[in-house]
Amino acid sequence: MVIAVILIAAGGFGVYYSYYRPSSTSSQSPSFTAGAFSSGQVVTFVYNGSATFECTPSLTALFPHDPNASGASGTTSCGAGNASQSAVPGQVPEWYLIPAYAGLSAFGLTGYNATTRGFPTVNGSAVLTDCGAGATPTACVDHPADAFSPFFAQFEVHAGLSSGVEGLPVGVLPFPAHDMVENYTSFPIVPWGTSVVFVLDPNILPDRATGVCAPVVVPSNLSAPLGNCLNSTAAIYAAATTCSSAAQDYNSAANNPIWWVLTHEDHVSPCAQVYVPSPGSLAPGGPGSGLNTNLYEPYSVQSGAPSSFPT
DSSP, X not given: OEEEEEEEEETTEEEEEEEEEOOTTOOOOOOSEEEEEETTEEEEEEESSSSOOEEOSOHHXXXXXXXXXXXXXXXXSOBBSOOOTTSSTTOEEEEEEEOXXXXXXXXXXGGGTOOTTSOOEETTEXXXXXXXXXXXXXXXXXXXXXXXXXHHHHHHHHTTOTTOSTTOOTTEEEOOOBEEEOSOSSEEEEEXXXXXXXXXXXXXXXXXXXXXXXXXXXXXXXXXXXXXXXSSHHHHHHHTTOBOHHHHHHHHHTTOHHHHHHHHTSOOOTTBSEEOOOOGGGOTTOTTSSXXXXXXXXXXXXXXXXXOOOO
């Protein structure tokens, strides 16, 4: 394996940020299945092979007024925060649940307490997701290693990482750890268009093996703190308009740079359970509709949980 360590000088202090990248000679065989949620159930994604995902259109087309997009293009073609709704005919939408309440550890940054296997952590415990971050050993086989987003650049600036991390261009971070949600318990292979969901309430990210949210992790003002457990698209929609004191109290106490940026610079409510970025200018339906990334993943869906999860 290779562990990259970057020294970043900030205000006279040397701070180390590291990110685990496995060597190309790893003996671990890739799994061509992954877990996901659909209508409250755990289902299995079956991929058609490695490196078959597509990110289109280009970053400069998605973000024509962002100078960081051009610099990012030499590292990754994948971006979050905008999308062309007609880029891939026949796409079916899916949602990636990013445990944003875990802060920058969601991106596999061990300097921010991610595990060396690629999972985020909260209070010293790993947040086990369907897919680990970036190019770590727990990443799903057909996912990008890195992605660009104007949001990521904002997170970096607030965290004092305005020159980027791991030698990556500004606004490029390892692809975050995530769970996956779609609307079918069985479906033939198609290109699935992806939307990212920043999960800010620690109470509503489901257990990947059961699809259940329990117990209550952080006290909440809600009468049903687990009511919007994110194991269906209906729950995502409900959580997007629900205010929970758990989200505000936990992220504020944790000094979470993701939450701070979203609530102070992107006008997200401090108590929002989740934030689903609007797709921006390329979405004909306007804010709140359509895809918000240019990532398309080809796979089929089978009922029932996969035989194993990454560890």
